[in-house]
Amino acid sequence: MEFVLNGRRVGVDAPPAGTTLLDFVRARGLTGAKEGCAEGECGACTVAMLVNEGTGSAFQVVNSCLMLLPMAAGREIYTVEALAEGGELTGAQRAMAAAGGSQCGYCTPGFVMSLFAEQYRPGRTGACDPLSMAGNLCRCTGYRPIGAAADALGAAPDDRFSERLTRPALPLEALVIAGFSRPRSVEECVAILAHAPETTIVAGGTDLGVEANLRHRRWPQVMSVEAVDELREFADGPEHVRIGAGLPLSRIGRVWRQAPAVVAEWLALFASPQIRNMATLGGNLATASPVGDAAPLLLALDATVQIAGPAEAGGSTSARRTVPLSSFFVEYRRGALREGEILVSVEIPKPLPEVVRFYKVAKRRLDDISTVAAAMAIDGSPARVSRARFAFGGVAATPLRVTDAEAAVEGRAWDEHAVARVQDVLDRTLTPLSDHRGSKEYRLAVAKSLVEKFWWEGRA
Numbered sequence: 001m002e003f004v005l006n007g008r009r010v011g012v013d014a015p016p017a018g019t020t021l022l023d024f025v026r027a028r029g030l031t032g033a034k035e036g037c038a039e040g041e042c043g044a045c046t047v048a049m050l051v052n053e054g055t056g057s058a059f060q061v062v063n064s065c066l067m068l069l070p071m072a073a074g075r076e077i078y079t080v081e082a083l084a085e086g087g088e089l090t091g092a093q094r095a096m097a098a099a100g101g102s103q104c105g106y107c108t109p110g111f112v113m114s115l116f117a118e119q120y121r122p123g124r125t126g127a128c129d130p131l132s133m134a135g136n137l138c139r140c141t142g143y144r145p146i147g148a149a150a151d152a153l154g155a156a157p158d159d160r161f162s163e164r165l166t167r168p169a170l171p172l173e174a175l176v177i178a179g180f181s182r183p184r185s186v187e188e189c190v191a192i193l194a195h196a197p198e199t200t201i202v203a204g205g206t207d208l209g210v211e212a213n214l215r216h217r218r219w220p221q222v223m224s225v226e227a228v229d230e231l232r233e234f235a236d237g238p239e240h241v242r243i244g245a246g247l248p249l250s251r252i253g254r255v256w257r258q259a260p261a262v263v264a265e266w267l268a269l270f271a272s273p274q275i276r277n278m279a280t281l282g283g284n285l286a287t288a289s290p291v292g293d294a295a296p297l298l299l300a301l302d303a304t305v306q307i308a309g310p311a312e313a314g315g316s317t318s319a320r321r322t323v324p325l326s327s328f329f330v331e332y333r334r335g336a337l338r339e340g341e342i343l344v345s346v347e348i349p350k351p352l353p354e355v356v357r358f359y360k361v362a363k364r365r366l367d368d369i370s371t372v373a374a375a376m377a378i379d380g381s382p383a384r385v386s387r388a389r390f391a392f393g394g395v396a397a398t399p400l401r402v403t404d405a406e407a408a409v410e411g412r413a414w415d416e417h418a419v420a421r422v423q424d425v426l427d428r429t430l431t432p433l434s435d436h437r438g439s440k441e442y443r444l445a446v447a448k449s450l451v452e453k454f455w456w457e458g459r460a
């Protein structure tokens with residue numbers, strides 16, 4: 001495999017299973033990117049990857065510790081070593097130094113890469129957004145000077161980086177190397193899964209990368225869906241919104257121009273910029289995690305999922321089926337995907353609900369796993385609710401819609417009594433677990449209080 005690293009083409013012969021992009025760049029002496037946590041939390045390993053944006057491209061930060069090396073094939077990657085030229089620091093580096101944003105320096109290259117990508121973000125105006133560094137942790141400097149560096153950094157100069165962004169990224173080609181394949185179509189994916197059932201699908205790798213690094217999982221065959229165009233499509237039509245299961249979350253935020261406000265609120269609470277730039281809805285739903293954040297929102301929006309799998313007669317073509325998300329989650333960490341199947345897209349019917357909110361309660365406000373997540377939607381008037389949706393994560397073995405609570409509200413007034421009826425149903429039907437994030441009593445209390453919050457916010 002080959003890819004472009006800091007402007008130079010590099011070739012790799014048969015990368016050993018489990019080698020990450022971070023391992024690779026460090027072994028080549030590019031030691032600016034560091035390993036802090038190896039699980040996508042600290043951002044010390046941040047590098048920039050070129051992706052298409054409009055008619056040109058953009059730098060997009062990713063956690064190199066989570067990217068299996070073959071996923072970089074055909075990509076253009078930049079590490080911190082590429083930024084300074086002839087001893088002259090680039091803007092993000094100068095701003096960090098001037099603001100005193102670095103002490104021990106372990107985290108600094110990661111922060112610099114995030115700030116660099118933000119400064120060159122196409123269409124950006126004014127000062128840089130400090131939240132562009134929300135996926136980077138610093139343990140000694142403190143965030144005030146780091147934030148000040150962002151505040152001090154203005155427009156990107158007219159230089160070699162800006163020039164590069166006027167042209168598209170390299171096209172992602174199909175790839176087959178030992179232990180790794182990257183097909184171009186859903187049909188090819190299904191055929192690979194049929195011929196080699198031991199194959200593991202990788203989309204953004206933000207769950208699988210953690211499994212590889214922390215649990216030392218290795219897979220005999222990995223199939224990347226990153227080059228499957230159909231999985232990366234987005235369509236906002238009159239009947240429904242269709243989102244490819246392999247479209248990175250940050251991209252959903254950019255292409256869904258008419259999205260209800262809740263989508264931006266939900267995205268901001270989902271992990272970090274580095275994770276959102278890789279993570280997909282397909283990966284989130286396929287894990288069937290009870291605390292995955294996509295499920296509650298998509299359940300409240302009545303989403304369905306399209307699945308492709310082997311044709312009945314076992315022929316070479318694939319068959320498709322559609323499953324309402326409300327019946328997708330079968331049991332703890334098991335979804336409705338059968339052997340040889342792949343998630344293709346998520347479809348949200350229109351009209352979208354008139355009022356819809358997403359709430360996430362976690363130990364940290366940003367970049368944390370949910371203790372309880374909830375999405376609620378109401379249609380109709382305060383005097384008569386025509387449709388209600390109450391969906392939760394973290395309160396049972398699977399994400400779920402509480403249909404009894406919805407029935408207790410529909411056709412009646414949306415008032416304090418309705419809130420009490422919903423809370424009563426939650427008391428009877430939710431079965432939260434206790435773990436280090438919260439006791440079952442706490443989770444139930446949080447879920448009930450979120451219903452009340454939803455009602456109060458609807459009145460404002």
Ligand SMILES: Cc1cc2nc3c(=O)[nH]c(=O)nc-3n(C[C@H](O)[C@H](O)[C@H](O)COP(=O)(O)OP(=O)(O)OC[C@H]3O[C@@H](n4cnc5c(N)ncnc54)[C@H](O)[C@@H]3O)c2cc1C
Binds near residue numbers: 203282
């Ligand atoms: C630091 C960090 C923070 C995180 N924060 C959050 C958070 O706030 N909220 C949250 O919900 N999650 C969070 N996650 C979990 C993770 O980012 C999400 O679950 C993400 O959506 C997974 O998508 P992916 O494309 O990276 O999946 P991958 O890691 O590529 O795959 C995950 C699983 O899904 C399967 N899969 C992937 N695509 C398909 C497909 N199209 N069809 C069938 N199977 C498929 C894979 O085989 C694998 O089993 C976090 C993870 C990290 C490391």
Ligand code: FES
Binds near residue numbers: 035039
């Ligand atoms: S090493 Fe911490 S995010 Fe990669």
Ligand code: FES
Binds near residue numbers: 108140
């Ligand atoms: S400067 Fe030491 S961890 Fe950030």
